[in-house]
Amino acid sequence: MTKPSSAIETLIDMMARLPGLGPRSARRAVLYLVRKRGQLLGPLAAAMAEVAQTARECVSCGNITTGELCPICTDPRRQNGMLCVVEDVGDLWAMERTGAFVGRYHVLGGTLSALDDVGPEELGLPRLERRITDENVTEVILALNTTMDGLTTAHYVADLLEGRVRITSLAQGVPVGGELDYLDDGTIGAALKARRDL
Numbered sequence: 001m002t003k004p005s006s007a008i009e010t011l012i013d014m015m016a017r018l019p020g021l022g023p024r025s026a027r028r029a030v031l032y033l034v035r036k037r038g039q040l041l042g043p044l045a046a047a048m049a050e051v052a053q054t055a056r057e058c059v060s061c062g063n064i065t066t067g068e069l070c071p072i073c074t075d076p077r078r079q080n081g082m083l084c085v086v087e088d089v090g091d092l093w094a095m096e097r098t099g100a101f102v103g104r105y106h107v108l109g110g111t112l113s114a115l116d117d118v119g120p121e122e123l124g125l126p127r128l129e130r131r132i133t134d135e136n137v138t139e140v141i142l143a144l145n146t147t148m149d150g151l152t153t154a155h156y157v158a159d160l161l162e163g164r165v166r167i168t169s170l171a172q173g174v175p176v177g178g179e180l181d182y183l184d185d186g187t188i189g190a191a192l193k194a195r196r197d198l
Contacts, residue, residue, distance in 0.1 A: 062107030064089050078104050081138035087145055111149035112156055132165055139166040
């Protein structure tokens with residue numbers, strides 16, 4: 001069996017480190033890229049080099065951008081008093097894919113964790129408090145994951161901001177198109193507790 005050259009093997013090893021790709025998937029992806037190097041590999045390498053040079057955190061919300069402020073923070077239509085607090089940029093992007101939220105975001109960059117020595121300062125909670133005052137925020141939507149650390153962080157933030165703004169959280173329960181038989185017990189329990197009148 002012929003082994004790929006060291007440069008190609010290095011690329012396969014690097015690709016295999018990406019989330020969702022293992023060694024076999026990375027090998028297939030690299031083989032495809034090499035075969036389509038004119039249409040894909042060159043432009044991909046150029047785009048990656050540019051992102052490596054220009055990507056940074058938005059100084060206001062923590063989103064990934066290429067300027068000082070991201071397009072969401074500079075959009076005047078989003079100055080509506082709503083601020084959605086998320087754990088990381090991936091969560092922000094997931095919210096944006098829905099097109100349902102038209103306010104601004106605040107990326108914590110994680111959750112409170114005594115074991116990992118992550119406290120309020122590490123999450124930029126003082127910056128969140130400043131934004132609420134500076135940007136005339138009237139509602140904070142806590143869109144944190146429903147893990148133990150996520151729930152602990154949500155309660156901490158809610159206590160921190162209590163009496164200053166309206167605090168809401170995402171509804172929890174049965175997803176659209178979900179079948180009860182395939183859902184976990186926690187999801188069904190949360191859906192039952194969050195029931196509403198028809």
